[in-house]
Amino acid sequence: DAGVIQSPRHEVTEMGQEVTLRCKPISGHDYLFWYRQTMMRGLELLIYFNNNVPIDDSGMPEDRFSAKMPNASFSTLKIQPSEPRDSAVYFCASSLVYNEQFFGPGTRLTVL
Amino acid sequence: KQEVTQIPAALSVPEGENLVLNCSFTDSAIYNLQWFRQDPGKGLTSLLLIQSSQREQTSGRLNASLDKSSGRSTLYIAASQPGDSATYLCAATAYNDYKLSFGAGTTVTVRA
Numbered sequence: 082d083a084g085v086i087q088s089p090r091h092e093v094t095e096m097g098q099e100v101t102l103r104c105k106p107i108s109g110h111d112y113l114f115w116y117r118q119t120m121m122r123g124l125e126l127l128i129y130f131n132n133n134v135p136i137d138d139s140g141m142p143e144d145r146f147s148a149k150m151p152n153a154s155f156s157t158l159k160i161q162p163s164e165p166r167d168s169a170v171y172f173c174a175s176s177l178v179y180n181e182q183f184f185g186p187g188t189r190l191t192v193l
Numbered sequence: 194k195q196e197v198t199q200i201p202a203a204l205s206v207p208e209g210e211n212l213v214l215n216c217s218f219t220d221s222a223i224y225n226l227q228w229f230r231q232d233p234g235k236g237l238t239s240l241l242l243i244q245s246s247q248r249e250q251t252s253g254r255l256n257a258s259l260d261k262s263s264g265r266s267t268l269y270i271a272a273s274q275p276g277d278s279a280t281y282l283c284a285a286t287a288y289n290d291y292k293l294s295f296g297a298g299t300t301v302t303v304r305a
Contacts, residue, residue: 112291124282124295137290172236181227182293184237 085185087173093191099161102188105154106175114182115148115158116172124172130156131178163192195220197285199296207304212270214299216283221261224286227293228257228268231280240281241268245288273303 086105094100106113114129128138133150141148145164150156160167170189176182196219206212216226225244229237241257243250243266249258254271270277280300284293 114293123297124284126292129291131291137292174237178291181239181242183239184229186236189234 085173085175085183087171087185087188089188090186091189091191093193094163095193096164097162098192099159100163100167100190100192102158102171102173102190104156104158104173104185106156106173107183108154110175110177110183111153112176112178112182113150113156114174114176115156116174116184118170118172118187119168127158160190163190165192168192195223195285195287195294197283197294197296199281199283199299201299202297203300203302205302205304206273208273208275210273210303212268212273212277212301212303214268214270214281214283214301216266216268216296218264218266218285218294220285220287221264222288223261224288224291226257226259226266227284227286228255228266229282229284231282231298233280237282273301275303275305277301278303 088103111132115127118124127140128148130150148158168191170187172184172187174182174184198217227242228240231237241250243259256269259266280298282298284295
C-alpha cells in the first residue's frame with residue numbers, strides 16, 4: 082500500500098485566497114483525521130471522519146475552515162479566505178477503529 | 194481534557210547509549226497510547242501502539258511500557274545510533290472518543 086497520500090506537498094498563497102488540501106487514506110481504513118502542526122501549538126486535531134461522516138469538528142478553528150469526505154478514498158480540507166496565521170503543516174491520517182493512526186507526509190502551507 | 198507532557202524537550206547522547214524517553218498523561222482513562230517518530234520536515238511514523246490492557250510492547254530495539262495508574266509511558270531505545278536522531282512524540286487515545294492528544298515531543302540527538 083502507498084500509505085496516506087496528501088497533495089500538494091507545499092502551498093504558498095496570498096491572504097484572502099482559497100486553499101484546498103487533499104488526502105487519500107489507506108484503503109480499507111474507516112477513520113480519517115485532519116491535524117495541524119505549528120511550533121507554538123504543536124499537533125492539533127481539527128476534525129475526524131468515520132465511514133465518511135464527520136464525527137467531531139470541534140477542533141476546526143473557525144468558519145473559514147471546512148472539510149469534506151465525499152467517499153472512502155478522498156477528503157479535502159478547505160480554507161476560505163486564508164490568513165497568515167493559517168500557515169502551518171497540515172497532516173492527514175487514517176486508521177482502522179481503535180488502531181494505529183498512519184500519517185501522510187503533510188502539506189506545508191504558507192499564507193503571505 | 195487530556196494533557197500529555199514529555200520531558201525533557203531535548204536530549205543529546207553518545208552513540209551506543211540507551212535512550213529513555215518519558216511521557217505522562219493526566220487522564221488514565223485511555224484506550225491506547227501510541228509512540229511516533231518525526232524527522233525534520235517529514236510526517237509522523239508510528240513506532241509502537243500499546244493497548245490499555247497491555248503493560249509493554251516491543252519492536253526490535255524499541256520497547257514501550259505503560260502504567261495507567263501513574264499516568265506514564267516510557268519508550269526505551271537500546272544501543273542508540275545516529276539514525277535514531279529525530280523527534281519522538283507520544284499520544285494518548287481517549288476512551289470516550291477517538292481523539293489523540295499529543296505531547297510536544299522530545300528531540301533526540303545521537304552523537305557519533
